[in-house]
Amino acid sequence: MHDDDERLVLDPDAVLGSPLDDLEAIDADTTPKPDPEAMLQLLDSPDPQQRMLAARAFCDIQDERAIPQLIHLLRDRCPLVRVSAAYALGRNPSITAVDALIAQLADWNGYVRKGVVWALGNCHDERSLLPLIDALKTDIAAVRLWAASALGQMAAVGYEATIAAIPPLIEALRRDPAAVVRSNCAWSLGQLCRELPSNVVYATAVDALIETLVEDPDLGVQADAKASLLKIGDSRALQMIETLEQEGFL
Structure with a gap:
C-alpha cells in the first residue's frame, strides 16, 4: 500500500x-x-x-x-x-x-x-480487472474510490469480468474504512447486478446491499445502497425497503 x-x-x-x-x-x-x-x-x-x-x-x-x-x-x-x-x-x-x-x-x-x-x-478491457481489484484492496482512499467505480464498468467487458468484480466490491463495501469508497462500491454493485441473471452471485450482492442499507453507520452510504437496490429492482429488496420505510428506519 x-x-x-x-x-x-x-x-x-x-x-x-x-x-x-x-x-x-x-x-x-x-x-x-x-x-x-x-x-x-x-x-x-x-x-x-x-x-x-x-x-x-x-x-x-x-x-x-x-x-x-x-x-x-x-x-x-x-x-x-x-x-x-x-x-x-x-x-x-x-x-x-x-x-x-x-x-x-x-x-x-x-x-x-x-x-x-x-x-x-x-x-473496458479485461486486462484491467485484476489490477483494479488490487488497487481497490491496497491503495489510498482517493484511488480506491475510483477503482471501485472502474470495476462497476466491468459489465461492458463481459459476464466473467462482471462475476469476478463483485466479490472484491462486496468486501470493500463491508470493510473499507472510507465512506466514500463504500458508496462507490454500492453504486458499482448496482451497475453490475442490473446485467446479471438471478443467480447466486446476484443474490449475494443484493444481500450485501441490503445489509449496508440497514447496518452501515454512514447515511450517505445507506442512501447509495438504497439507490442501487431501487435501480436493480429486485423484488425482495424492494419489499425490504418498503418495510423499513413503514417502520420509520428510512
Whole structure:
C-alpha cells in the first residue's frame, strides 16, 4: 500500500468529484476548443508546462492520433504531465493504452494513480480487472474510490469480468474504512447486478446491499445502497425497503 500518499487526501469531500476536477476546466462558452494539430505538436515539446497543457487539451478533444504520444507521456518525468496524460487517455480510451496504464499503477504519485484507474475503467478491457481489484484492496482512499467505480464498468467487458468484480466490491463495501469508497462500491454493485441473471452471485450482492442499507453507520452510504437496490429492482429488496420505510428506519 502507498501509505506515504495518504497525505494527498486532504479534503474528504474532494474525492467525491470526477478525477477531472483536479484539472481546471475550459469554459466552453467563452473559450474555443484547442486546435488538435497544434496540441499534437506540443505533446513533444521540451517544455514540461507545454506538454502538460497539450495533454490536458485532449481531455476535451477526442483524437486517436494523440494516443501514442499520451501513452509515452505516462512516464514523463513531470508528475503533472503524467496526471494529464492519464486523464486524457480516459477521454480517449484505447486498448493499446491498457498495458501502459496498468504499468503506471506503480507510480509513486497518488494523483497519477487516481487518473490511471479512472482511465482503465473507461477502456473496458479485461486486462484491467485484476489490477483494479488490487488497487481497490491496497491503495489510498482517493484511488480506491475510483477503482471501485472502474470495476462497476466491468459489465461492458463481459459476464466473467462482471462475476469476478463483485466479490472484491462486496468486501470493500463491508470493510473499507472510507465512506466514500463504500458508496462507490454500492453504486458499482448496482451497475453490475442490473446485467446479471438471478443467480447466486446476484443474490449475494443484493444481500450485501441490503445489509449496508440497514447496518452501515454512514447515511450517505445507506442512501447509495438504497439507490442501487431501487435501480436493480429486485423484488425482495424492494419489499425490504418498503418495510423499513413503514417502520420509520428510512
